[in-house]
């Protein structure tokens with residue numbers, strides 16, 4: 090059931106979406122343990138995302154990727170004062186129940202983990218805790234919002250260090266929003282059908298020219314310039330994982346990416362932030378990935 094409440098009670102849309110509003114302009118960093126979480130907080134990350142392995146390791150090691158061990162999540166929560174998010178598998182509503190019981194601040198129903206259900210996503214209205222979900226296009230974003238997502242991140246191709254898919258997805262979502270705004274009211278019914286999204290949400294976006302929730306970008310961001318580019322393209326903020334912790338100097342790189350995200354429209358600052366960072370994540374070109382290895386194709 091859709092919660093269109095404008096009240097600010099626990100679990101209301103306003104509270105769930107409002108937390109993401111407070112993270113705007115910032116970097117959310119993937120971390121697997123308390124030490125990494127401290128590095129992220131010291132670098133100025135606005136939140137951390139707890140997961141079992143960073144996406145580059147999930148990609149290279151293979152196997153089923155699941156929610157983190159609760160002890161690790163507790164350790165991360167104890168180590169930092171910024172919000173702690175954690176990932177659940179697509180459709181795995183019990184992992185989400187566990188994460189809610191652990192009192193994390195946000196759940197990411199993430200394609201980076203192995204899906205638990207290839208048909209249904211989690212019914213996110215059933216939870217008081219807010220969810221963020223990935224999307225490659227506007228229709229996918231609206232389906233997730235219709236299920237109760239309170240924040241969207243464009244997916245990119247996590248764990249590659251190649252920003253090209255992140256570029257493609259943020260451009261696609263924002264381009265489709267612009268296109269909707271130019272339609273006549275009587276054209277919105279077909280637009281909703283083509284987007285495979287609810288008419289009410291489509292009509293709202295055509296009128297406001299933006300999503301009703303915060304839109305971050307993710308997947309493949311590995312340098313300060315990558316992060317600044319996502320912000321210049323119109324993202325509200327950036328998720329970074331492998332790009333920091335698979336680089337030669339995570340401490341320096343984490344701080345540099347935060348700085349470049351903040352001062353994204355000042356090339357001098359981005360240039361300074363890009364100096365002396367040591368080795369960047371080696372990565373893999375998205376064009377070299379065979380289809381089954383595209384994490385962004387999980388979720389629909």
Ligand SMILES: O=C(CO)[C@H](O)[C@H](O)COP(=O)(O)O
Pocket residue numbers: 118119138143144145197199201242244245246247248249250307308309310328329330331332
């Ligand atoms: O799924 C995510 C967002 O919740 C990851 O944080 C993001 O995709 C990380 O990708 P990368 O490791 O390429 O930075």
